[in-house]
Amino acid sequence: MTLEEWMPLFALMISLVASLVIFALPEKGYVRRTSVNLGAALLKLVVVVVMVWGVFHGVNYGVSFTMVPGVTFVLKADALSMLFAGLSAVLWLLTTIYAVGYLEDSPNRRRFFGFFSLCVASTMGIALAGNLFTFFLFYEMLTLSTYPLVVHRGTAKALRAGRTYLIYTLTGGAVLLFAIAWLHSMAGDLPFRDGGHFVGADPDIHGSLILIFILLMAGLGVKAALFPLHGWLPQAMVAPAPVSALLHAVAVVKAGAFGIVRVVYDIYGVEASSALGLLEPLSWLAAFTILYASTRALWQADLKRRLAFSTISQVSYIILGIALVGPLAAIGGLVHLLHQGIMKITLFFCAGNYAETLGIHRIDEMDGAGQRMPGTSLAFTIGAFGMIGAPPLAGFITKWVMGSGALAVDMDWVILVLVGSSLLNAAYFLPIVHRLWFREVKGSWPEERHWGRLETSPWLLWPPLLTAVATVVVGVLASLPFSPLSWAELIVLRESSP
């Protein structure tokens, strides 16, 4: 096997092996476990960076073998995979650091970190999958490895949330499997290919293709939290903050959105999908989800639930961008995959900090937190303004590119959606920012903990600060090569010229 074949496997194996090692270490082996965690995360980041460089220069990383008769297991690194893989590698490192600090003194850490690594391995597999079969493999593995994380605390509420999570995701998985099997029996083993496979397809199979597409969207839409399949997400907030951060910024929701991108671009092809009349309803659904979820976020009194609905809304931006048939809009949607990840993880890290350091869970308890925890609150403010789309942050780049893209294909109604959702975002984020900085502290905090000179543990403080800085940098320096925007432009370029 050549180096090009080894690299994707290697990227996958790192977290798998890390997971097994962590399961093998005793519960009390804190130092060893932390070093395995961090070491594996760093190593993976290095491998991903090497692969990004390679893909940029046209190297073909990939490996395949026949797993079950008639279908191959394919790993392939193209520009789109590296977008997702890069995001997940970077954020894994930061979330690991955060989780080490967050879970100090809690039980069952071995179980947590073992499944955590497994979860990242699944995400990497999803990113590197080269056909729907392989994608599905890792998609279900993701469900299985995230369940223990959601129910980690073991309380009745956590178990209930886990149950809801499973009902949604396993059912979605069954629907997805049906669609994939049907497509396979109809058209054989289709690898992901720039431009898709069904351009100018035989009219006889149009009916089946449409039905299969709907089923695929339903199956993927559960994880991508498309209305009305989004119900599991707010309930899953009962999980510890590192889990919410990872689930909502990187792994689960992005996997669903990523799957939708793959189906529309690399299986059906944008022209074919649009010719079959599939993309307009998808764009309406996405637009509805954006506005609906933002409206629901207004009524949430719990911070993490508000952020959850915000996530539901933001992920649909990606789908909206893809569903508008135009390169600029697609760039906007793809780049939001990364931007949303960075901004949302910042917000969730901060929410976790408030909960851990001050015992705050509700928004009305946050008065004056800016004085006590300025670093965290600064990161939160940056994340919030990013969500609202204020320049020069990452969110603005997305909105501007998507808006321009929508106008370029005469879909002016999208501007309304963008503006409306920004207004809603402002309506539910700005009051929080006001409370943080411009209100006085109400008495004492519910449960305060002190960490010496810093406002909170350094493990908890640095990750959100770093991601907040990233939010700013990614927006300000958006036109540099290797910025997320430039990478999204590369993907769309390669996509439209197979």
Added chain:
Amino acid sequence: MTIPGPALAILAVCLPLLYPAMALQTNWRRAMRYALPLLPLPALLLALGADSGWQLELPWLLNGGLWAMDDLRRLFLLLTAVLWAVAGLYAVGYLEDRHLRRFCVCWGLTLAGNLGLTMAVDIGSFYGFFALMTFAGYGLVVHEGTDEANHAGRVYIVMAVLGEMSILAGLLLAASAAGSQLLTELPAAVAHAPQRNLIIALLVAGFGVKAGLPLLHFWLPLAHPVSPTPASAVLSGTMIKAGLLGWLVTLPLGEIALSGWGALMVVAGGVGAIGAAILGVLQRRPKAVLAYSSISQMGLMVLMVGAALADPERAPVLFSVIGLYALHHGLAKGSLFLSAGVSLPAGRMGQTIVWLLIALPGLSLAGLPFTSGALAKLAMKAGLAKDSLDFELAGYLPLLMTAGAVATLLLVLRYLWTLSAKLKTGRNPPMLTAGWLAAVAVSLVAFWWMPWGVAGLVKAPVWLPAPYQLWALVWPMLIALAVAGLALLLSRNRSGARP
């Protein structure tokens, strides 16, 4: 020695942005306080020293950045830098220790936004700085933390966000029509775009929130009284001018005759000028009166923008008049606001001098001869002269301008009246006095050396009006004095108490 424009531009924007970092240390509070007046200095140097026409390309910035300066922008930059400097000086003495760092951070960020938007030529930078200024300005408005301040802040931010979104939509549509990310390409593209009316409506409304257009002005009278005095000064002096600048760089002025829009703006300006005056004279609080005065003065500037929209040939001339007027108003209004916080000295002689210094900028606003206001009014009159304007409503303009002049003095008189009830005797912190005096000096004296131009509308020497012009300036003031005196008599007769 030529001062490098681009380098100064970057320094001008980045210097205030250091404040959030400085706020992390508690013992740098004193440094932050004393550095307030120093922050706009690079911008001041840039506005005065560097020549127009420098360009700074920042291809890595946002969607491709470009900063530059032309004559109009230079004026706005100068106004911003000067006013923030004197207000900063004032603030050193004015501010209490409570939440000082928070105020300074908001101050710095708002300043950076205000400076940056005057130099930005690409849409991303412009909108970015505009948004920065707007959002950071919230912190200045709600600084005091009272219920009234919070309420004012809420109205401010709601209207500001709505305005921002309107601007965003308008810019998106315009950029799409222009196929470019540069502001300089927008006016021509908007003029010929199929959705021209929609774009203009969005931009007028969006920037109009900031500029205090009637029906979009509600935040102004709420925000000014509650914010700390130096903040009110820059709010009225420079921040609302940002809305004006927004119109000037995006609307298709000078491209195509838009008589419908022109008429609308003229009417709006007139309503603003006169309506604000009526509401303003009924106010009891000095800063509220000044707020309405700002709306009224902005109404006059809106009038000029409307005229420029209607008559593209006249637009370049009107540009310089608008710039001049904005500079004059900003400096004068700034001085007036700052005077709201001074304490009177003990002796009669001192008090008289102080009252004179307080009143002079106000009278300048009203058009007192030998002041900047006189020049501005004369230039405006000449610019909007009926025969040189190709516009149906041109006939009404002189009447509106006269009414505006009357209104202005009425408001100034009301201000002085309400202020006299409020001011106390006492010692002023030295920096406060220095700031206020500097503001007055700049408004009355340094103004004449600033790089404005009147495009030949007013004959040289510009500080010396011709006799007929003198009369034209003075008679509206006399009318206003008469009205004011009448009002005073009537109210004294009725209740015997102070109105």
Added chain:
Amino acid sequence: MTLWLMAGLLFTPLAWAVLTLLTDFVWGRRVTWVGILVQVVVSLGLWLTVAQNGGFYYDLGGWGAPLGIELRVDGLAVTFVLLTAAVASACGLHAGVYIDQHKSWHRYFWPLFWFLWSGLNAVWLGGDLFNLYVGLELISLSAVGLVALGGKANALRASIRYLLAALLGSLAYLLGVALIYGQFGTLSIAGVVLWLDNHSAPAGPGLALALMITGLALKTALFPLHRWLPPAHGIAKSPVSALLSALVVKASFYIAARLWLAFGESLGSLAAAQLVGLLGSAAVVWGSWLACKQVQLKQVVAYSSVAQIGYLFLLFPLTYSVSEPISLQAQQGITLQVISHALAKAAMFLAVGNLILSVGSNRVDALAGVSRFLPFSLFSFGLAGVSLMSLPPSGGFAAKWLLLQASLGSGQWWWALVLLAGGLLSAAYLFRIYRASFAENPETDRFYHPSKSLEVIPMVLAVMALALGFVSEQVLSVMALPFEEEGAP
């Protein structure tokens, strides 16, 4: 070479059965270890021979059919032989430590174990209807005995019920065999197939086939003939339950499958095929539904077996009047299903045995907090569950994939719905158990730690079930032409 392998395969278990009759439990265990080693080596050797040279017919003692015993050693048969070796050795090793050595009647465990193994091998390799009957009886009687080894009243009741069901099934089968013999004059499957190829199918033998299949279905506990299984598998000792669920029920199914694939096209009908499939689907739904409601851990696993057995019978509709490739896909899928279910179910029962030993109770809700004390066994249970739920990347998933392809490809898309629904239902009852183990219960702190060897064995089986998903292509290729003839009789 082949002679020694075949001899070893058939006679070692019988010899060991006799040997262990003479020993007590502890010595029997040691003897068994040697026997296991021999069997594993021989099974592996035979598998490798077939992998290299292909399948063959073997006449026992050199006496050919129709009088002699002719064994059919093809790819499928040796795969199952190897599977039996793996699972039976695991269960045997586990039982050696698990079963209480102090009860005197437990010494009969080993003979019964070896008789069972020999019966299984006889069934896998059998090519003659009557020999299959013999093997079947051997298996059933040993199994009944193993169930009764529990000694308590409920174990005896369960084993009697099992015995009755087994005998009834065997009776039906025998009747069918007699009818076949009467019709065709031969007892060899290959012989009957040859006859059917040359002549058109007469009216009678359809009934014979139906009788045989019914009898075998009863022995395999197909719905609605499944009532005997949950008590038997649930009450027996865990290693015994593992053997029963993993291998014993598969033996009768194996025969039914052989019969259907050989005679089904000619003697069966579309209605019959769909009926069997329908019963299989009903088993899936009914078994899963009942599994969700069980209070005892082993009962959940037992009802899970009822459900999983339903999948196997989907072979019938998916191989009746469909094209060659589709039939092949269905056969491959069912084969993988058998293998992965065997491995996973055995792992599951063994792990459950460990958990029950540790917690001291066989209730599901007693598992709270066990993840802190016995994570290894819990993890084996979890991994086995993944294969049972046919979630990737396990052997169960590979099986499901092939069956989905077969059902969609043959236009019988309703079976696909059954497969998917079955997966979701199995997730329901399995996650109920996972959930119970995640619950935190600070009061329970009495945990007993079983020995390490007990924990390793189910893990090995579970990992094999998972690994099957990755090497299914290789495993299936050994079968090359599964269930087909390689040489003339």
